[in-house]
Amino acid sequence: xxxxxxxxxxxxxxxxxxxxxxxxxxxxxxxxxxxxxxxxxxxxxxxxxxxxxxxxxxxxxxxxxxxxxxxxxxxxxxxxxxxxxxxxxxxxxxxxxxxxxxxxxxxxxxxxxxxxxxxxxxxxxxxxxxxxxxxxxxxxxxxxxxxxxxxxxxxxxxxxxxxxxxxxxxxxxxxxxxxxxxxxxxxxxxxxxxxxxxxxxxxxxxxxxxxxxxxxxxxxxxxxxxxxxxxxxxxxxxxxxxxxxxxxxxxxxxxxxxxxxxxxxxxxxxxxxxxxxxxxxxxxxxxxxxxxxxxxxxxxxxxxxxxxxxxxxx
Amino acid sequence: xxxxxxxxxxxxxxxxxxxxxxxxxxxxxxxxxxxxxxxxxxxxxxxxxxxxxxxxxxxxxxxxxxxxxxxxxxxxxxxxxxxxxxxxxxxxxxxxxxxxxxxxxxxxxxxxxxxxxxxxxxxxxxxxxxxxxxxxxxxxxxxxxxxxxxxxxxxxxxxxxxxxxxxxxxxxxxxxxxxxxxxxxxxxxxxxxxxxxxxxxxxxxxxxxxxxxxxxxxxxxxxxxxxxxxxxxxxxxxxxxxxxxxxxxxxxxxxxxxxxxxxxxxxxxxxxxxxxxxxxxxxxxxxxxxxxxxxxxxxxxxxxxxxxxxxxxxxxxxxxxxxxxxxxxxxxxxxxxxxxxxxxxxxxxxxxxxxxxxxxxxxxxxxxxxxxxxxxxxxxxxxxxxxxxxxxxxxxxxxxxxxxxxxxxxxxxxxxxxxxx
Numbered sequence: 001x002x003x004x005x006x007x008x009x010x011x012x013x014x015x016x017x018x019x020x021x022x023x024x025x026x027x028x029x030x031x032x033x034x035x036x037x038x039x040x041x042x043x044x045x046x047x048x049x050x051x052x053x054x055x056x057x058x059x060x061x062x063x064x065x066x067x068x069x070x071x072x073x074x075x076x077x078x079x080x081x082x083x084x085x086x087x088x089x090x091x092x093x094x095x096x097x098x099x100x101x102x103x104x105x106x107x108x109x110x111x112x113x114x115x116x117x118x119x120x121x122x123x124x125x126x127x128x129x130x131x132x133x134x135x136x137x138x139x140x141x142x143x144x145x146x147x148x149x150x151x152x153x154x155x156x157x158x159x160x161x162x163x164x165x166x167x168x169x170x171x172x173x174x175x176x177x178x179x180x181x182x183x184x185x186x187x188x189x190x191x192x193x194x195x196x197x198x199x200x201x202x203x204x205x206x207x208x209x210x211x212x213x214x215x216x217x218x219x220x221x222x223x224x225x226x227x228x229x230x231x232x233x234x235x236x237x238x239x240x241x242x243x244x245x246x247x248x249x250x251x252x253x254x255x256x257x258x259x260x261x262x263x264x265x266x267x268x269x270x271x272x273x274x275x276x277x278x279x280x281x282x283x284x285x286x287x288x289x290x291x292x293x294x295x296x297x298x299x300x301x302x303x304x305x306x307x308x309x310x311x312x313x314x
Numbered sequence: 315x316x317x318x319x320x321x322x323x324x325x326x327x328x329x330x331x332x333x334x335x336x337x338x339x340x341x342x343x344x345x346x347x348x349x350x351x352x353x354x355x356x357x358x359x360x361x362x363x364x365x366x367x368x369x370x371x372x373x374x375x376x377x378x379x380x381x382x383x384x385x386x387x388x389x390x391x392x393x394x395x396x397x398x399x400x401x402x403x404x405x406x407x408x409x410x411x412x413x414x415x416x417x418x419x420x421x422x423x424x425x426x427x428x429x430x431x432x433x434x435x436x437x438x439x440x441x442x443x444x445x446x447x448x449x450x451x452x453x454x455x456x457x458x459x460x461x462x463x464x465x466x467x468x469x470x471x472x473x474x475x476x477x478x479x480x481x482x483x484x485x486x487x488x489x490x491x492x493x494x495x496x497x498x499x500x501x502x503x504x505x506x507x508x509x510x511x512x513x514x515x516x517x518x519x520x521x522x523x524x525x526x527x528x529x530x531x532x533x534x535x536x537x538x539x540x541x542x543x544x545x546x547x548x549x550x551x552x553x554x555x556x557x558x559x560x561x562x563x564x565x566x567x568x569x570x571x572x573x574x575x576x577x578x579x580x581x582x583x584x585x586x587x588x589x590x591x592x593x594x595x596x597x598x599x600x601x602x603x604x605x606x607x608x609x610x611x612x613x614x615x616x617x618x619x620x621x622x623x624x625x626x627x628x629x630x631x632x633x634x635x636x637x638x639x640x641x642x643x644x645x646x647x648x649x650x651x652x653x654x655x656x657x658x659x660x661x662x663x664x665x666x667x668x669x670x671x672x673x674x675x676x677x678x679x680x681x682x683x684x685x686x687x688x689x690x691x692x693x694x695x696x697x698x699x700x701x702x703x704x705x706x707x708x709x710x711x712x713x714x715x716x717x718x719x720x721x722x723x724x725x726x727x728x729x730x731x732x733x734x735x
Contacts, residue, residue, distance in 0.1 A: 024364065027523040029553035047524045048369070048539035064553065066519065071361030073519045099656055102357045103649060 023069045023084060025049040030063025035081070039207065055084050058209075060267070079226050080180065081209045145173075145214050145222035149300045153267030154230040157200040160270065164214050164222055166193045174215045177202065178224070185210060199229050206230065233268040234259060234275070253279060257292065269300060317615045319685075320677045324669050350661055351468075353652045354514055354566040362520050367494070367593065368586050369393075369543055370523045372550035373400065378410045382417040384526055384547065389421045393540040397425040397490040399459065399548030399582045401445040415450055423493040424454040427486050427548075430476060440478045455493065457486030459581065461563065462509060468564040469584055471509045474502055487588035494544050498593050511598035513591045513659055514567055518552060518583045520590075544589065548582035599660045606663065614670040617643070621678045636675050643671055 025047050033042035034049070035056040042058075045065060051057070057076060059065055064077040067087075074091045076082065097105065148163040162175065172189040179185055186202050188195060204210060211224040238259050241247040247258055256275050263272035276293040283289060290309055297306040373381065381400070388396050405411050418424050428446035433439070446456055458476065461469045474488045484492065492499040502510070522539070526547075529536050549561050562577035563584060569575075591597065601609070620639070625632050647664045654660040 024522075026364075026519060026521075027552070028525075028528070046528055046534060046539075048522045066523075068362060068364055068519070071363060073360075073362055096359075096361065099357060099359075099653065103652060106352065106356050107645065 023051045023053060023067050023074075023088065025051065025065060026068050026073070027066040028063070029065075031060040032063050032065045032076075033058050033060070035207075051084060053084050053088060056081050057084055057087070058082065079209075081207070081228070143223045144220040145216065146301075147212075147214060147222040147225050148302055149225065150269050150273050150302070151212070152225045152227050153269050154233050155199065155227050155270050156233070157229055157231045158198050159196055160199055161194055161196045162212055163194045167216065167220055169216055169220060171217050175212065176215070177204075177210055177212050179210055180208070204229055230268070233266065234263060234271045237262050237266065237268070237271075253282075257289075260296075264296065264299075272296065317611065317618050319681060320614055320618065320670055320673050321611070323673050323677065324666060348470075348566070349648060349651050349664065350655045351566040351568075353655050355569055357652055357656060358516075362516055364522075365515075365520050365586075365590050366522075367543055368521050368589060369540055369545050370518065370521045370550055370582060370586060371526055371529060371545060371547045372523065372552070373526045373547055374549065374551060376400070376526060378402075378406065378414045380526065380530070381547075382410070382414040383530060385414075385417040385421065385424070387529060387536065388540055388545055389417075391535075391537045391540045392542065393545045394542050395423040395425065395490055395493045395544045396421060397457075397486065397544060397546050397585070399427050399486065399546060399585060401427050401429070401459075402447055402450045403445050405447055405449050411449060415453060418450060419453045425486060425489050425493065426451055426454055426456045427459045428456045429460055430458045430478060430483060438477065440476055440483075443478060443480070443483065455489055457484050457489030459486045459585070461581075461584070463563070468566055468568070469512065469579075470566065471511050472588055473509050474507075485588075487585045488592065490544060490546070490585070491589045491592040494589075495593055498595065501595055502592050502597075505597065511600070511661065512584070512588055513596050513598050514565060514587050515590055515594075515596070516587075517567055517579060518550065518586075521583075521586055523550060523552065546582055546586055546589075548580075548585075550580050550582050552580075596659060598655075599658070601660070601662060606666070609662075610666045610670060613667050614674070617671055617674045618678060621674050622682075625678050625682065633675075640671055640675065644668060647671075 025045055027047055028045050032045040034045050034051055035042055035058075036052055037055065045051075045057070051067075053069075057065065058081045059077050059079060061079065062077070064075060067074045067076060069088050069091065072091050074087055076087060145167055146165040148165070151160055151162045164173075172191060173193065175186075175188045175190055175195050176184055177186040185204060186197070206229050209226055209228050211226050213222050213224045215221040238255075241255075241258060241262060247255060250258060256279055260272045260275040260279075263269075263275070273296070276289070276296055279289045280286070280293060294306040294309045297303075297309065371384070373384070376384075381398070385396060385398075402414075418426075426446050428451060429444050430440040430442065431444055432441035434441065443451075443456075443458075460473070462471050462473060463469050472487070473485060475482055475484050477483075488499055488502065491502075524539070528534065529540075551558055559577060561581040563579055563581060564575070564577050565579045565584065568578040621636055624635055624639075628635065647667055651662050651664045654662060
């Protein structure tokens with residue numbers, strides 16, 4: 001009896017060990033980050049890295065990461081912070097058929113009736129969604145309300161201003177904040193095209209990803225803009241840069257510029273904008289500050305604001 | 315007798331080659347198809363067995379000084395073999411070229427890509443080694459990157475080594491594998507095959523793939539990634555939005571194994587597959603000609619026997635039963651061929667089996683109705699082999715004779731097969 005108990009415990013222990021496997025990074029296209037645990041500093045991902053299953057992962061922009069876990073290849077994309085355990089579970093759920101199963105599945109597919117030329121001519125509209133000539137891009141977006149992309153990425157806790165461009169029409173703008181499960185965290189009816197929120201007062205967890213969006217009526221809507229609340233990003237960035245000899249040698253304004261640049265690199269756009277605005281308030285006629293800030297705005301898809309800033313000078 | 319007749323028919327069909335132009339589109343789409351392509355493309359396990367000995371690096375179209383920096387960094391990280399699948403055809407900037415050569419020669423195991431050309435049909439020797447300038451090639455190892463294929467067909471086989479006017483040269487993957495594990499290439503050479511079938515263990519997902527920028531990042535320690543490994547450097551723009559067709563080839567892994575399709579694998583990944591095959595000693599096994607003949611004869615004989623028995627016993631639904639049997643047997647043949655290739659890498663050509671199967675139906679009828687009735691000689695040949703004499707129970711002699719006893723056998727058989735009310 002004791003032997004059976006020990007063997008069972010040993011077996012369970014083995015299973016548990018097996019479950020705590022690691023994930024290998026096969027390929028990274030672009031930039032992606034890995035957080036080994038909650039609150040840890042993000043680590044840039046590189047091919048060959050081994051990741052703990054309890055960690056989290058996030059891609060920047062349109063980057064993609066190819067992972068492999070227990071022989072199963074997994075592709076990850078999107079800017080959402082995602083649990084690796086969740087990703088692995090989803091990938092493992094895909095059925096793994098035996099050779100015989102795959103063989104008979106193939107035979108079954110072969111037996112199915114193909115699309116003949118006659119059928120294609122008769123029901124041609126049914127098959128017009130299969131392919132098209134052309135490439136994606138350079139087209140107007142399907143969203144009608146344009147959200148300003150400064151309040152995205154990493155946001156501070158207090159008094160964040162969310163802005164969007166006005167559109168023609170009646171009725172209030174409905175501003176919503178949703179969590180990853182698409183449940184509403186906050187919703188406001190507004191007349192104006194901006195709202196200031198103290199995110200600290202909302203039921204929002206730090207370092208979790210949320211989205212904000214604006215709708216008006218039934219047709220008009222904005223894209224879902226992702227954000228997460230990461231307090232004291234500017235202080236952390238300044239602390240990191242303080243080890244850099246170039247930063248130490250620079251004067252105060254140059255240091256602020258360097259911090260702003262690094263904040264933008266770290267997706268802390270809101271904090272970066274605050275620094276640019278402070279620098280311009282201090283030296284409103286400084287052409288370099290204006291141009292750098294204008295470039296920042298243009299990168300945030302705010303071209304009218306950027307042009308206005310430069311044309312004021314000229 | 316029918317089996318021999320069928321072998322003659324198969325032989326005749328095999329030697330008569332008719333060029334039917336009107337069937338060309340059909341021919342074009344299936345001529346480059348093998349049953350094992352379905353195993354590769356549709357029946358393979360989706361689980362990947364990652365190879366930790368090989369790392370693929372995409373350089374795009376690099377400048378030579380960047381390549382020199384990369385080689386130097388890989389040397390510092392103690393990569394075991396650096397195989398550069400880029401043809402350094404001409405000398406360009408003298409300064410850059412000298413820096414690159416210095417980087418290449420500073421490391422012991424560097425393989426450069428080159429091409430061989432100008433074959434002498436009589437001797438089988440190649441006269442030209444090209445696409446790698448002697449300024450580089452004379453100081454490091456080199457290997458030819460020629461694949462055995464025409465413009466449109468699939469890369470299935472490769473030549474491990476060839477003779478040139480200046481001596482024997484190894485292919486790029488073989489040279490790379492030899493520098494990594496000489497015993498593995500010895501095993502390959504002991505097989506003594508002039509060409510080897512490539513066993514594709516998978517696509518690029520079975521290897522770690524890096525961009526050149528990843529490795530040149532000064533903040534990154536790449537020692538753990540490349541130490542003691544083979545680093546294949548070349549063109550591998552997998553994530554490029556337009557997926558350029560340069561150096562992309564058709565392989566049996568192509569999801570569309572017939573008809574019009576796009577090439578599916580970059581040359582460097584094919585080389586990596588060959589290296590893996592050599593290191594793992596996983597070769598495709600093809601049965602000898604004699605074994606193939608024996609198997610075909612056996613299958614042919616069994617089918618003739620089966621069909622003849624059906625023909626003799628139930629001549630009316632003979633067509634119906636045999637057509638279903640043919641269909642069922644083709645599926646079974648396909649299953650057996652796929653199974654043997656998937657699990658044991660044994661590649662069997664079932665073409666003759668299927669031809670034999672398709673001909674059996676008519677051959678049996680032709681023999682029974684045509685040959686046997688017209689030629690008295692064949693009537694005297696007993697169809698069935700003489701059975702061993704068994705001691706029978708003593709019974710009273712049948713007054714109706716042997717023919718009546720045969721009919722009574724058939725009636726007994728019918729009784730047995732009759733469903734129980």
